[in-house]
Amino acid sequence: MLEQALQKHFGYTSFRTGQKEVIEQLLAGRDVIALLPTGMGKSMCYQLPAYLLDGPVLIVSPLLSLMQDQVDQLKQFGEKRVVALNSFLTAEQKRYALHFLHQYRFIFASPEMLMQPQVKERLRAIRLGLIVADEAHCISQWGFDFRPDYLRLGEIIPKHNKPPILALSATATQTVLQDIERYLHMQSPFYFLHSVNRPNIHLAKRFFQQKDDKINWILEHVQTTDGPGIIYTQSRSKTETLSMALLERGIAAAAYHAGKEAEDRQFIQQQFLVGKLEWIVATNAFGMGVHKGDIRQVIHEFMPANIANYMQEIGRAGRDGQPAVATLLYADGDEQFSQFIVTEDLPKMQHIEHYLANGDHPMRMLDAGEISETAFRVLHYWMQQESSEAVQKRLQQMEMDKYKAVHEMLQIVQATDCMRERLVNYFGQQLAEKTPNCCQNCGLVFEEILSAKQTVEEPEKILTWQERLQRILLSSLR
Amino acid sequence: MIFQQILLDIFLKLNNERTVSSAYHLLRGKRSGQTIQDVGIFSLHAYFSLLPKLTRQKFDGFVQLFAENGYLQMDDAGYYSLTSRGIEQARKGVPCTFDSWHYRGNEHIFYERLSLIVQALSHQSANIKAFIPIQRDEGIQYFARQFLLRHQYQSGALQVLLLQEITNSLEALAVTEEQRELLINRLTGVDLPGFTWQQLAYQAGRAEMDSQLLYISALHNWLGHIEHYPYLADIAQQLRISMPLTDSAYQTAKLFQQGLSLQQIASKRNLKQSTVEDHLVELAMNDITFPIEHFVNQEELVQVNKAVLSYATKKLKVLREALPHLSYFQLRLALARGGN
Missing domain, CATH: 1.10.10.10 (Winged helix-like DNA-binding domain superfamily/Winged helix DNA-binding domain)
Structure with a gap:
């Protein structure tokens, strides 16, 4: 019985939506594409099979922070046979890991790592039990976070005795799903598509004439309604200034972005988790690996670059199933700024010329700081695949696509009909039933969902350093 | 600021x-x-x-x-x-005071070791078996694991011993209460997450950088006074730089101690004479027993010191003009000694 295995290895008594169906198909040797919302136990789809199949499970994960999070999670379950092959490994650690590769139960790897000859060779020599492509939408150039190296994942899939392949994603349109199936050489895969609709997340939007009005609205709003919540904004400096403004109003808030020290990032996550922080003001770097069920609000201070990003970010609210509100703020002309941001990371025409001018050493562009790493990765991949004219066309196309994505998001903002229905349709699905207080356009009364700001509790007694240290070390004696 | x-x-x-x-x-x-x-x-x-x-x-x-x-x-x-x-x-x-010369960033390694050990002990007292380590570096994790095993953490007595050592050593330290708080507030434990720099600086009404500097100062002071606290001293092992030399200068020092002359060292190591001179100056600076009288005599030393005072400068060019009979190398040796 699968349930018994689940209980034995992970201590859970029942499966969550989709997990059992997916696992059964994998154990029967069939390829699977699973579209499951983040935070709904996507990883269990490969974690349990790892104990039931022969051979290590290879998980290809394009996002380092996510990889680390999953490794941590497994270690928390007491699993020691886990390894993460990524650029953080020293040469010595890598040699060791590769030598004993066949003895691990879980092998995590970044797409770049997979393409290194020695890694590739080692993986070919091992009989894998299952290959997992996590965040599989990154494999498609139509996905919002295209990673060219991911395309070559097909190269390590054995022709004979092929293990089953599992593609996981939280956000993929029909086009992306087709790309995934093709690039991973899947043979009539089993599809499990969870509805992208999250009925307990109510969709609000607010319009403003001036950008500053958005900030004023936020400051007013957080003083009258309860969190916990996340405020997404577009720049690091804005997370700092806005969180300071909240602190000055006596709200427990913190800024979060990729430029913070690793320890600070962990402190913020822990404080948020144990309820010592009410609001996190973050760039889109925040969210991955945050397992907090009771997030009641997500506020977008700016318009996300595309619908997939928007869905992923609001999807962090209300994972406990209780009502939550996602509020999107829009000031006239915001989309122009979004357009600027989204194409910033694309290679430009002059980069093609420089690439050619550098001959056999295109990497020099990176060293000279002429181009961002992301842009170089994309450029480098395509320049090896096709002529510079074709790449030029392709870049133009990519730019158009990014603009188009911003425009699609703008349409959601400007729509006067049901926002929820539009979002669900965008992912090729139909809305099964209507929710009360559905969205701004269908009618939404904040007061029916959000609780008013609680009267400020007695501030926690401030501990002296001696008391704090004692509580930390002797927590059992509290 | x-x-x-x-x-x-x-x-x-x-x-x-x-x-x-x-x-x-x-x-x-x-x-x-x-x-x-x-x-x-x-x-x-x-x-x-x-x-x-x-x-x-x-x-x-x-x-x-x-x-x-x-x-x-x-x-x-x-x-x-x-x-x-x-x-x-x-x-x-x-x-606040610093001793960067002897730690050079190693104070952070000390704190990383300490914070992981404290986090582990906190979870042990709460009887929680697994947790996400606050330090990701495998070297730090290895050190913490070895430390805990070496001191029989299973007995459950380490918490109290470490608590006493930290409390006593910090109370005896010549730093401000704010600095002690900084050190403890960056620790993390069960249900007591550490505070971010933004939070600590905001509370104190300082710039983040200043709170960090006060923290580094406190660490330098602490590290300079923990030799009598066995557990803390163990955590601080091999972090103080006792012979602070570049690797190349270290090679030169060994040959010099074997009695080789400046020229012999240069030809043996295939270096320019001026490079070897740099190394010897570096040596003289770090080691007050370095025999600079091989190169400058007592009388010349006095002359250099007088010139530094009367011209109010340590500029080699000026000193060379005032004391044309001395080489740049001799002047630098004399100045290196003067600095200590």
């Missing part, structure tokens, strides 16, 4: 005789002969490698601010001179 005072102190000590960049290299701990000699000549041990990650942009921002405030003037060649206003401000001093 504390950082401002540190930077002004460095400029004051450099006596308008170096470029602004040399202050930057000093703070970042650049391991070049020039920077290391400057440490000795201008007595800058407190600040060498104080902020290894300081960005040029940030540094330049402060220098720019100094110029705008009328603290210093810049010339095209990158040299500066402090104005009387700048000197006055610099003389207000730095409110």
